[in-house]
Amino acid sequence: MVREPLDEDAASDLAKMFKALSDPVRLRLLSLIASHQGGEACVCDLTGPFDVSQPTISHHLKVLREAGLVGSERRGTWVYYWVLPAALARLSSLLEAPADAR
Amino acid sequence: MVREPLDEDAASDLAKMFKALSDPVRLRLLSLIASHQGGEACVCDLTGPFDVSQPTISHHLKVLREAGLVGSERRGTWVYYWVLPAALARLSSLLEAPADAR
DNA sequence: ACTCGGCATAGATGACTGTCAACATAGACG
């Protein structure tokens, strides 16, 4: 990002991911999934800590999934979610090391 | 973020920063400022590359400024903006290294 | 002092977002 001015298409693509992270509930969801034992969590583990209803959690999980930040799979009764590290790493590397400027 | 579940206050705080990054125009603005010679740019350098009006650019710069991502100063005729590296580094480190999970 | 250029602010508007209640679906288990 510091090197070259970031063309229009890349900016739109990245903005969608950041938008998925721009909600406190979604950030906490991502953190809960990432920090959960085994690196994955079912929805039943995620609805508890929040004051919002279960459909709202489901909606936020869908946003994270469509942004490519998490993966999901149904195994029997429960649906499990896990973090996709490559997507977060991409965003992380984009933001790092503008420290040499100024 | 992987270690502990990210409490509610921290999530709200971080969400505001990510929200500031969740627009293609603002991402490109930040990139333009960071990659500009000297690490800072005046608004006159920033209005050109976009199809939106000057007040819109001014609005986006205000969002970035209030999110704590950039600083600004008026020097004579022009107003200069620069990136605050600490803020970006904070977000970057938050997103990195969930790679060991799964 | 007046005017001009650079930038910010105000108000309006159309689009999008977060949330809930209600309903639909899909396995599990009797």
Add this chain to the structure above:
DNA sequence: CGTCTATGTTGACAGTCATCTATGCCGAGT
């Protein structure tokens, strides 16, 4: 097969956002 539990989907509504036009403010020069 029927029913119960766990999730996802839909529709609706209130709030927020991105963008515009019009206007205001501040320095610089003349």
